[in-house]
Amino acid sequence: DVKVTQSSRYLVKRTGEKVFLECVQDMDHENMFWYRQDPGLGLRLIYFSYDVKMKEKGDIPEGYSVSREKKERFSLILESASTNQTSMYLCASKPGSTSTDTQYFGPGTRLTVL
Amino acid sequence: DQQVKQNSPSLSVQEGRISILNCDYTNSMFDYFLWYKKYPAEGPTFLISISSIKDKNEDGRFTVFLNKSAKHLSLHIVPSQPGDSAVYFCAAPTGGGNKLTFGTGTQLKVEL
DSSP states (O other): OOOEEESOSEEEEOTTOOEEEEEEESSOOSEEEEEEEETTTEEEEEEEEEETTEEEEOSOOTTEEEEEEETTEEEEEESSOOGGGOEEEEEEEESSSSTTSOOEEOOOEEEEEO | OOSEEOOOSEEEEETTSOEEEEEEEOOTTOOEEEEEEEOTTSOOEEEEEEETTOSEEEETTEEEEEETTTTEEEEEESSOOGGGOEEEEEEEEEGGGTEEEEOOOEEEEEEO
């Protein structure tokens, strides 16, 4: 069974703080993704990584960066948190690069920036 | 530009009846579609998919229909159960197949 875990379920931070969201998958998947989910906007891709140390911007990368030093771990970094980054953050992983490969999601981190 | 659209943000259905969730897409090059289901405070889970070479795929109570000429797909749940109450997202692979583009989701509520 694929397992994707995220370091925190709920997080409250202040404006301007540096925030780290961690994601770990245990199935040796090549690809990992960070999304945010907002009401009325669905899931939007922030960044993804197809290999260790490799990353690509998604649809809304502004204000975020990522790090993938090990295959199983993908971190999302908010350099200076802002209130418009209050959201549900979802991490996902996928075994290969073909379109029919399923993405497996973690439980999400509800981030509130005050 | 929203390439995958779910125009109904919510749907309410009685237990035992059919639920029909709709999804439209704009890119005729899309050749594979997925439906994900999401409960509150959980990550989305894969539900069912369909390839563009088919017009129907069935898995138990869930059936997805694809109308390529109309660029439209729908998810049918029969019979609907209270445990089906969740947000449903349709999605299509993009960016060479490695990324997914999601619709905005439809909140399904199945009432007793």
